[in-house]
Amino acid sequence: MLPEKLRSVSVDLNNDASLLIDIPDALCERDKVKFTVHTKTTLSSFQKPEFSVPRQHEDFIWLHDTLVETEDYAGLIIPPAPPKPDFESPREKMHKLGEGEATMTKEEYTKMKQELEAEYLAVFKKTVQVHEVFLQRLSSHPVLSKDRNFQIFLEYDQDLSVRRKNAKEMFGGFFKNMVKSADEVLIAGVKEVDDFFEQEKTFLLDYFSKIKEATAKAEKMTRSHKNIADDYIRLSATLNSLSAEESTNYYIIKFCLKLFQNFLRVCLKKVEGRVASDEELKLTELLRYYMRDIQAAKDLLYRRARALADYENSNKALDKARLKGKDVSQAEEHQKRCLQKFDTLSESGKKELTNFKARRVVAFRKNLVEMAELEVKHAKNNMTLLQGCIELLSGN
Amino acid sequence: MASSSERSPPPFPDTEDQDVLDSEEVGGRDSDEDDGEELFMSASNTPLTKQDTPTSPDSQASDLMEDLSVGPPSSQTEKSAASSSPEEFVDLTNNLESRVAAESSSPEPSDEFFDILGSETQKVEVEASVKADSGEASSGGPDLPGEKTGSSSAAPIINLDNDVQPPRIGGKVIDPLAQILGDTPAADPKKPSSAVVDLFEDDGSDIFTGAPQSKASSRPEKGLFGEPDEDLFGGPLGAMSKKTTENEGKSGTAKAAGPTFSKPTEPADIFTEEAAATTVPRTSNTVNSKANGVHSEEDLFTEATVELSLDSPRSSRKNEETSKPSASSSSSSLSAPARQAKPPPAALEELEDEEEAELEDKFDVLVSVKDPEKVGDGMNAYMAYKVSTETTLPMFRNKLFTVRRRFSDFLGLYEKLSEKHGPNGLIVPPPPEKSILGMTKVKVGKEDSSSADFVERRRGALERYLQRVVNHPLLLQDPDVREFLEKDELPRAVSTQTLSGAGFLKMINKATDAVSKMTIKMNESDAWFEEKLQEVESADQHFRKLHALVESLVVHRKELSLNTANFAKSAAMLGSAEDNTALSRALSQLAEVEDKIEQLHQDQAAYDTFSFAELIADYIRLLGAVRGSFDHRIKAWQRWQDAQAMLQKKRETEAKLLWANKPDKLQQAKDEIVEWEARVTQFERDFERVSATVRKEVLRFEKQRTKNFKRQITKYLELLLQSQQQLIKYWEAFLPEAKAIA
Numbered sequence A: 001m002l003p004e005k006l007r008s009v010s011v012d013l014n015n016d017a018s019l020l021i022d023i024p025d026a027l028c029e030r031d032k033v034k035f036t037v038h039t040k041t042t043l044s045s046f047q048k049p050e051f052s053v054p055r056q057h058e059d060f061i062w063l064h065d066t067l068v069e070t071e072d073y074a075g076l077i078i079p080p081a082p083p084k085p086d087f088e089s090p091r092e093k094m095h096k097l098g099e100g101e102a103t104m105t106k107e108e109y110t111k112m113k114q115e116l117e118a119e120y121l122a123v124f125k126k127t128v129q130v131h132e133v134f135l136q137r138l139s140s141h142p143v144l145s146k147d148r149n150f151q152i153f154l155e156y157d158q159d160l161s162v163r164r165k166n167a168k169e170m171f172g173g174f175f176k177n178m179v180k181s182a183d184e185v186l187i188a189g190v191k192e193v194d195d196f197f198e199q200e201k202t203f204l205l206d207y208f209s210k211i212k213e214a215t216a217k218a219e220k221m222t223r224s225h226k227n228i229a230d231d232y233i234r235l236s237a238t239l240n241s242l243s244a245e246e247s248t249n250y251y252i253i254k255f256c257l258k259l260f261q262n263f264l265r266v267c268l269k270k271v272e273g274r275v276a277s278d279e280e281l282k283l284t285e286l287l288r289y290y291m292r293d294i295q296a297a298k299d300l301l302y303r304r305a306r307a308l309a310d311y312e313n314s315n316k317a318l319d320k321a322r323l324k325g326k327d328v329s330q331a332e333e334h335q336k337r338c339l340q341k342f343d344t345l346s347e348s349g350k351k352e353l354t355n356f357k358a359r360r361v362v363a364f365r366k367n368l369v370e371m372a373e374l375e376v377k378h379a380k381n382n383m384t385l386l387q388g389c390i391e392l393l394s395g396n
Numbered sequence B: 001m002a003s004s005s006e007r008s009p010p011p012f013p014d015t016e017d018q019d020v021l022d023s024e025e026v027g028g029r030d031s032d033e034d035d036g037e038e039l040f041m042s043a044s045n046t047p048l049t050k051q052d053t054p055t056s057p058d059s060q061a062s063d064l065m066e067d068l069s070v071g072p073p074s075s076q077t078e079k080s081a082a083s084s085s086p087e088e089f090v091d092l093t094n095n096l097e098s099r100v101a102a103e104s105s106s107p108e109p110s111d112e113f114f115d116i117l118g119s120e121t122q123k124v125e126v127e128a129s130v131k132a133d134s135g136e137a138s139s140g141g142p143d144l145p146g147e148k149t150g151s152s153s154a155a156p157i158i159n160l161d162n163d164v165q166p167p168r169i170g171g172k173v174i175d176p177l178a179q180i181l182g183d184t185p186a187a188d189p190k191k192p193s194s195a196v197v198d199l200f201e202d203d204g205s206d207i208f209t210g211a212p213q214s215k216a217s218s219r220p221e222k223g224l225f226g227e228p229d230e231d232l233f234g235g236p237l238g239a240m241s242k243k244t245t246e247n248e249g250k251s252g253t254a255k256a257a258g259p260t261f262s263k264p265t266e267p268a269d270i271f272t273e274e275a276a277a278t279t280v281p282r283t284s285n286t287v288n289s290k291a292n293g294v295h296s297e298e299d300l301f302t303e304a305t306v307e308l309s310l311d312s313p314r315s316s317r318k319n320e321e322t323s324k325p326s327a328s329s330s331s332s333s334l335s336a337p338a339r340q341a342k343p344p345p346a347a348l349e350e351l352e353d354e355e356e357a358e359l360e361d362k363f364d365v366l367v368s369v370k371d372p373e374k375v376g377d378g379m380n381a382y383m384a385y386k387v388s389t390e391t392t393l394p395m396f397r398n399k400l401f402t403v404r405r406r407f408s409d410f411l412g413l414y415e416k417l418s419e420k421h422g423p424n425g426l427i428v429p430p431p432p433e434k435s436i437l438g439m440t441k442v443k444v445g446k447e448d449s450s451s452a453d454f455v456e457r458r459r460g461a462l463e464r465y466l467q468r469v470v471n472h473p474l475l476l477q478d479p480d481v482r483e484f485l486e487k488d489e490l491p492r493a494v495s496t497q498t499l500s501g502a503g504f505l506k507m508i509n510k511a512t513d514a515v516s517k518m519t520i521k522m523n524e525s526d527a528w529f530e531e532k533l534q535e536v537e538s539a540d541q542h543f544r545k546l547h548a549l550v551e552s553l554v555v556h557r558k559e560l561s562l563n564t565a566n567f568a569k570s571a572a573m574l575g576s577a578e579d580n581t582a583l584s585r586a587l588s589q590l591a592e593v594e595d596k597i598e599q600l601h602q603d604q605a606a607y608d609t610f611s612f613a614e615l616i617a618d619y620i621r622l623l624g625a626v627r628g629s630f631d632h633r634i635k636a637w638q639r640w641q642d643a644q645a646m647l648q649k650k651r652e653t654e655a656k657l658l659w660a661n662k663p664d665k666l667q668q669a670k671d672e673i674v675e676w677e678a679r680v681t682q683f684e685r686d687f688e689r690v691s692a693t694v695r696k697e698v699l700r701f702e703k704q705r706t707k708n709f710k711r712q713i714t715k716y717l718e719l720l721l722q723s724q725q726q727l728i729k730y731w732e733a734f735l736p737e738a739k740a741i742a
Helices: A059-069 A070-073 A089-102 A106-140 A148-155 A169-185 A193-243 A251-324 A328-395 B002-007 B017-050 B055-070 B073-080 B084-094 B096-101 B108-117 B120-139 B143-151 B165-181 B190-207 B214-223 B227-241 B249-259 B269-284 B285-308 B313-331 B330-342 B343-359 B407-424 B436-444 B447-470 B473-477 B479-486 B502-517 B527-577 B580-661 B663-739
Strands: A017-030 A033-043 A049-058 B363-377 B383-389 B400-406
Touching: A017 A106, A033 A059, A033 A106, A033 A148, A049 A059, A049 B073, A059 A070, A059 A106, A059 A148, A070 A328, A089 B502, A106 A193, A106 B096, A148 B580, A169 A251, A193 B527, A251 A328, A328 B580, A328 B663, B084 B363, B096 B330, B096 B527, B120 B313, B120 B447, B313 B400, B363 B447, B383 B407, B383 B447, B383 B479, B400 B407, B400 B479, B407 B447, B407 B479, B407 B580, B407 B663, B447 B580, B473 B479, B527 B580, B527 B663, B580 B663
Parallel strands: none
Antiparallel strands: A017 A033, A033 A049, B363 B383, B383 B400
16 A cells, blocks of 8 residues: 555645645635645656646646546546535525525524535535645646646646637537447446456446445435534524513523523534534545545546457457458557557556555545544533533522 | 502502512501501491491401411401411311421311412402402391302301301301312412411411421511511410410400300301300400401311312302402492402412422322323224323322323313313413324324324323323312313213314304404503513414424434434445445444434434423413413403493483483482492402412413423433433444554
């Protein structure tokens, strides 16, 4: 296991000090998010040891696509492209909140607003993080870090002004995907020569479907957790207004309510909210990331399978050519090239997949440990608060 | 003197804080003492002007007042009902030994105490009867028999021409007694004792020297009454236990008189004795007169017990109500309202104490509703519940008994109770609503979680409802409640069916009520009520909102639990697909943890529902009942106002007739005026009584709510705490597994 493969979703563990990348800052302008990509390097291929460039999400996509399209990297797992920043849901909620302002008490409104702002911030941070992780994975990869496009992406201090995909290309991309999946079905019949890949293929297919399901479920779970946190906010606001209006004669009830309300606000809302966001970060994100990563690995397998199919086709073509006695050398050449390509792909693919497995295990371990620790921490926080509350209540 | 204050609405303490109340009470008390004295004076005057008979009740009353002191504001009421309190005293003293020996274990006398003294309504009624009696007295003897015969054995006595008084006293005693008897039996031993303490403040402590119950709260008042109490109590005590401190001679007479009274069956005796006893000591010493009164009443009391124990409180109440009007014109009755005006603060204070006592109270009647069971099939199916009652009260035949009741029986009980007690301003705890949807589901027989949930919710709500009913000191006395708890078979409550004719009538009634509620514009004279009403309304709103929120919390929590379960499943799948052994194990561990957490969430959802949402739902219902009692008060007010308007009209007619000089019709008009005046007074009193009751009930309700809320919230928090502890355990167990991933 290579040390630089010790990469996980939420960590910045770059042991290779020759190329350090991070995104210290990002600016959100309407739909566009501008990331400041900061690079520190000792590599001579860069002009300066340290520099920062502004990049947009589309630039990342461009980088990813060029990497995928590069023939030489067919044997590599190209790190999955970061997902498009999604600020829609908090924005929509904000909008809804604005509409419903009349029906809410002022306090409730401010609370909800704060909550939404926090959510927005969390989404923002997450977005920055996934982009950062993408770059870091590239930089820690022995081959990909040497990529010219990657270096340009890091260094070129002007706007990259990547040409946005036009409609035709979009359609082309879609078409290519169709072809690819059809092709996948076609070449599925090709007999696998290597047990390792055979195994790996079935595993990845299975794993992918499982992890996809798990991700969906985890997302749902976190969402309901968030709902509960929201409920707590509203509850605490209502209790607050109730205790404010409760007759002053009955200070005990007032006290109870107040306490209860405080408890809800401080403890449940915050903790529950944090549990939700931590679960989101540690579990859902992990699953989501690996879902994409597996997709990338599957792509690798596909490319290899494609090469295998090509090789077999070229074999057949060679046989045919030999039979007919013409273009034999050309066919031989082609067959040799295909074999070579297939062999390199197999070799690097094997290495990549092994790395991937190790990386996955490490990432899971780290995240699971962290999640368990956080859960314990939150539960303990909750408990202390609850105990305090009960003591206060029974003491009065 | 008192006539001016009498008409004004009861001087309730303003709605400020309880502290203020206290101070006010002190003030009220003072003024009352004055009143008492004045009364006394006037009373002793009146005898001269009239026959000397009327004095005896009055002076007795005022004597009592003086002595009792006296003080305790609450005793004013009693004073007016002088006759009834002393008898209790005697009872007390009778039982003194046993009482001192085992204070709380002798519930009988204390119950009486409680009932008469501790509860407003009765007090008011007692007063009312007194008023009525005295009123009759002044208006002439002949009236009396008619009223009295119905309820008392005193009828023959009335023929005794030497004194109109005795029968009156008898009647007086009997009426309250009837009440007492009807209502008495149960109630918590502690409550009574606190009430006693309240009423007799030091007396209380005097009587039961070393009585453990004598509340600290009564102490402050002690200062106010010094000697008199001791005198007073020295008196009766002496009469009973030969411990007289002063007035030896007089108490001697009392003693002498006492024994003769011990033949309860001979009313004539009583009266002669009474007359003698009252005339002799009264002139010189109040204590003695009291002692006398005490004796006679005690006897009467025992007698009354025999005769009236089966009378329902209601009938006696009615008697009093009808007899009230006659009181309006008499001078002695004037003093009564004045006195009556005071009770509220007394009641409030009393209530406070009572509630405080109740705080540590373990209920004497513990009701549980268990084992919901479906009876029958299809749409005729219904749920039957086992209602078990555990009690230490002697009013029940057994300590533990169980009956089977169906839901409509619960509703029927409520209907009866609210019909009986609602108009008096009591807050009758409401049962859970009918739910056609929920019940249909149960009927159809789907064994899913939602119908089980429904049944469990309803069971809990029914249990709390019944417990509230039996916790209410007055409602517990209701024969219907007892029947509900004890009787094996109940007649089927038909009127609760939504589609029945009765249901239809009810709907119409509700509609007319709603209309009249809108049309009645009451200019609230009492800020307390206004404020409370507002408070109740806003609380209602808030609780409704809260309830909706908690319900949505429950829904979300259930969702979470479902989603957690789903995730647990897919995590397990992922674990099985994983080819790294350690990671695979960790994942299946994670699945297990999530599975457990799912259970936790489910439990939490149940807690949310049962200890939080249901609590709030209960309060929404109760707040509705509180509002209902406010409505009843307004209705009483409306009746009063209507009567007043009518009276005004009659007066105008009279004036017209006078002007037109038509003497033949004039007499009729005058009669009508008298009649309507009486009615106005009665309605006004009704209104005051209802107001006082509502007030007391609201305070009681608030106290209970506070207590209940605190308990429930603590419980809820504890449950939350538990689940958090579980959570910690689960995750901590998972941690090494996660770390073991190589």
